Amino acid sequence: MPAPSSPPAKRLRVAFLLADRFTLSAFANFVDVLRLAADEADHSRPILCDWVVLSDTLEAVRSSCGVRVQPDTRLRQAARYDYIVVVGGLIGDSAALNGAAQGFLRRQAEAGVPLVGLCTGVFILQRMGLLKGYRCCVSWFHHQDFLDQFEAETPISDQIFVVDRDRLTCSGGHGAAHLAAFLVQRHVGQSAAIKSLNIMMIDDAMGGEKAQPGLTLARRAKDELVRRALLRMQQNLEVPKTVEDLARELGVGRRTLERRFLADLRQTPLKAYLDLRLERALQRLRTTDASVTNIALACGFCDGPHLSRAMKAERGVTPAEYRKAQGRFEPGDDLPAVGVLMRSAE
The missing domain is CATH 3.40.50.880 (Class I glutamine amidotransferase (GATase) domain)
Known part of the structure; x- marks a missing residue:
């Protein structure tokens, strides 16, 4: 046995x-x-x-x-x-x-x-x-x-x-x-x-080198005050703070904060904040199926039309146009015919 x-x-x-x-x-x-x-x-x-x-x-x-x-x-x-x-x-x-x-x-x-x-x-x-x-x-x-x-x-x-x-x-x-x-x-x-x-419904294993989902600007801040301000902006995208509130929390005046942003990033704090919120919106448009309205609210915009106007003015496309360019479609859009999809994959 x-x-x-x-x-x-x-x-x-x-x-x-x-x-x-x-x-x-x-x-x-x-x-x-x-x-x-x-x-x-x-x-x-x-x-x-x-x-x-x-x-x-x-x-x-x-x-x-x-x-x-x-x-x-x-x-x-x-x-x-x-x-x-x-x-x-x-x-x-x-x-x-x-x-x-x-x-x-x-x-x-x-x-x-x-x-x-x-x-x-x-x-x-x-x-x-x-x-x-x-x-x-x-x-x-x-x-x-x-x-x-x-x-x-x-x-x-x-x-x-x-x-x-x-x-x-x-x-x-x-x-x-x-x-x-x-x-x-x-x-x-x-x-x-x-x-x-x-x-656990996680698609792929990620190596340690995979980037964190935090947002970055096109220009990397060197001024420590500016970096601290940007971090607070990243932490408050859904309900954006005013520039006055940011300056007060950082212990400086609004004019000082604006001057430091212009010297370091060549843009105002308000513009940098808008860029961060738009980048988060673009990220969500690329990677989720959330509605434009929900994405807008999560990124500090009043509603979908507010996000659309800001994105069109700053990036040259609307959320719907951006998603179509990424191969994603809004609910209710007319999808390409099956034959068209098959020919495009050939």
């Missing part, structure tokens, strides 16, 4: 440390890729991958949205893991991880265990000195926050994640899923990584 087969060895073991008020989406995207890669279909058994949430007290940890996650393993019972993933919390929470968790992190780093910083987890690793000498990735949304806290550092804010030896850092959001897929491909296999993303 044949001996019962032993379960396959775990190919990827990951432990999470969750900061108080951690970012739930980054954690959920990362762990869901592991879950789906660990078993057949979406049965969720930890066969090929294993994941735990560590804590010294096992008290539930609250996320930034209020949902709480229950840790399952005490720090003193922690096993050997392939990666320790730190999921950060709200900016400014200097005590996001307690002393026991920080001590554990330092010991793991000394033992050569790779550390992962998700979202603002990068801030925690940087503050602890665990990213000294490493390149690190920060969301464009928190780029200035990072510079404000770590003046001597230069983060990478135009990639979704960065792998530098035994430090892996990620901008958060859907980038966490792509970083997890990168690790799954490395340890389990490409098919498992693709399967996970497909079930």
Whole structure:
């Protein structure tokens, strides 16, 4: 009688440390890729991958949205893991991880265990000195926050994640899923990584060099005040701030801000803001099927006709014309006949 087969060895073991008020989406995207890669279909058994949430007290940890996650393993019972993933919390929470968790992190780093910083987890690793000498990735949304806290550092804010030896850092959001897929491909296999993303309705795995979805202007700002103003504009596209509000928040007068923009970008703050909103609208017209009205509202325009007038004046095309030029069509448009489509594909 044949001996019962032993379960396959775990190919990827990951432990999470969750900061108080951690970012739930980054954690959920990362762990869901592991879950789906660990078993057949979406049965969720930890066969090929294993994941735990560590804590010294096992008290539930609250996320930034209020949902709480229950840790399952005490720090003193922690096993050997392939990666320790730190999921950060709200900016400014200097005590996001307690002393026991920080001590554990330092010991793991000394033992050569790779550390992962998700979202603002990068801030925690940087503050602890665990990213000294490493390149690190920060969301464009928190780029200035990072510079404000770590003046001597230069983060990478135009990639979704960065792998530098035994430090892996990620901008958060859907980038966490792509970083997890990168690790799954490395340890389990490409098919498992693709399967996970497909079930999560993510079309393709992205490498770390893939650009973050933040917007850029044709000219790159050099003036630090102008760069900070542009970042605030990017963070407030749906409900644009007035130039007066931006200047007040940055601690300067409106005339000073306008003068610095003209000297650095050769355009006014108002024009730069409009360009950013139009670029976001063009991006959504290219990559989504959202209506022109919804895109207009999401990009700070009053309605669809307002967006159409601005786009025609600044870019020379209407949203409908732009979509047709990209091979996309508005709902209700007359589609080309099948024969025409087939001939154009030949």
